[in-house]
Amino acid sequence: MQKLASTLPNMVLSLTTISVVMALALSFVYQKTKGPIERSKQAKITNAIAEVLPEFDNNPVEDKLSVEGEKVIVYRATKNGEWVGSAVKTYTDKGFSGEFILMVGFLPDGSIYNISVIEQKETPGLGTKMGESKFKDQFKQKNPEKNNLTVKKDGGEIDAITASTITSRAFCDAVSRAYEAFKKGGAQ
Amino acid sequence: MNYLKEFTKGFIKENPLLVLALGMCPSLAVTTSAINGLGMGVASTFVLFMSNMLVALLKNVIPNKVRIPAFIVIIATFVTIVDLTMNAFLPDLYKALGIFIPLIVVNCIILGRAEAFAQKNNVLVSMLDGLGMGLGFTMAIFTVGSIREILGNGSFFNVKFVTEDASTVLLFIMPPGAFITLGYIMMLMNKLKSKLY
Numbered sequence A: 001m002q003k004l005a006s007t008l009p010n011m012v013l014s015l016t017t018i019s020v021v022m023a024l025a026l027s028f029v030y031q032k033t034k035g036p037i038e039r040s041k042q043a044k045i046t047n048a049i050a051e052v053l054p055e056f057d058n059n060p061v062e063d064k065l066s067v068e069g070e071k072v073i074v075y076r077a078t079k080n081g082e083w084v085g086s087a088v089k090t091y092t093d094k095g096f097s098g099e100f101i102l103m104v105g106f107l108p109d110g111s112i113y114n115i116s117v118i119e120q121k122e123t124p125g126l127g128t129k130m131g132e133s134k135f136k137d138q139f140k141q142k143n144p145e146k147n148n149l150t151v152k153k154d155g156g157e158i159d160a161i162t163a164s165t166i167t168s169r170a171f172c173d174a175v176s177r178a179y180e181a182f183k184k185g186g187a188q
Numbered sequence B: 001m002n003y004l005k006e007f008t009k010g011f012i013k014e015n016p017l018l019v020l021a022l023g024m025c026p027s028l029a030v031t032t033s034a035i036n037g038l039g040m041g042v043a044s045t046f047v048l049f050m051s052n053m054l055v056a057l058l059k060n061v062i063p064n065k066v067r068i069p070a071f072i073v074i075i076a077t078f079v080t081i082v083d084l085t086m087n088a089f090l091p092d093l094y095k096a097l098g099i100f101i102p103l104i105v106v107n108c109i110i111l112g113r114a115e116a117f118a119q120k121n122n123v124l125v126s127m128l129d130g131l132g133m134g135l136g137f138t139m140a141i142f143t144v145g146s147i148r149e150i151l152g153n154g155s156f157f158n159v160k161f162v163t164e165d166a167s168t169v170l171l172f173i174m175p176p177g178a179f180i181t182l183g184y185i186m187m188l189m190n191k192l193k194s195k196l197y
Helices: A008-052 A127-131 A133-139 A165-186 B003-008 B024-029 B034-058 B064-089 B091-100 B102-106 B108-116 B123-153 B175-196
Strands: A064-068 A072-079 A082-095 A098-106 A112-119
Touching (some): A008 A082, A008 A098, A008 A112, A008 B064, A008 B091, A072 A165, A098 A165, A112 A127, A112 A133, A127 A133, B024 B102, B024 B123, B034 B123, B064 B102
Antiparallel strands (some): A064 A072, A072 A082, A082 A098, A098 A112
8 A cells, every 4th residue: 555645634634533543542441440540549548547547447538527628638537436536648748759648647635646658759768768667656656746746957856767858857747737637627 | 574583683682772772761760679660661562562563554544744743642542551551450550650651652762663663664573573672671671670679779579688777779779870770781781782793
């Protein structure tokens, strides 16, 4: 077959046909993957909530309160109808590579139960150590009201990760944002 | 036409990353671990294979003057398919590779093979070329990722073989490590190539 000449009708027709066919293929794949993408996002949130709170028997995802749009959300957990704590999805944009998202679990008295990293783009081997227990366990049982949860360089009581002071600071920033939200929305 | 030769040329003789030095941006940026390198390589190979096949199939109905936009539409479609599929079924890897999956669209290896090879050759040999080039790229990027992960993080496929507190050569995880590693691999590759050909 001879190659099509570059006349205007030929070019318009050829490019339009290719675009339409490709768009159809894409919409098909989009339909197929939409469900699993949504599910894996949801699973991530529920797993994180379960990790940062003591045992509960309600579904915190249904008992949520958005404090700052979709970015900061307070999930309330109860057991036998009694409030056992709230998980706060929080973020910071001060990370070494921009934003990262944490889930911070607070007990009713305002102390931190556990923290889980949901999403981050920090430097592997350096900033990513924030997810390891050596760093994040420093926050456990501390109450942002009584303890100064900033890095030692800023006068606080958190040992920053070696060579990742920016990440450590951002982590503290996200935790304090979570506490603000907890006080505003979850503590009643 | 020698089919085997078209397939294997991407491994050493015309390795896209180490000899042609194409697609440097994703190769330097995402190779902080072996799994990232492998994931990126496999994703690129899929796109390369599919786009080479389609471009070779359609080469006669694409007028010459609009060939680049047509190629880009084809490539972008397959990249988006990879992007969505990975997001749905491999969310962790998807997150690690981040923006570099959509950026496969502008990876010069893919447009380069479409322009330089697939639009001039038949479908079968274009598919072999795409697969060979993709595998060559995957091998190279996987090697860089492995070396950087082993030296910089003391682990391989996320399995640590040093203690938590051990100090590793952090330089290799950081951007300069990518250049150093790639430089040495290129040197070895040139040595190998000059012996073989």
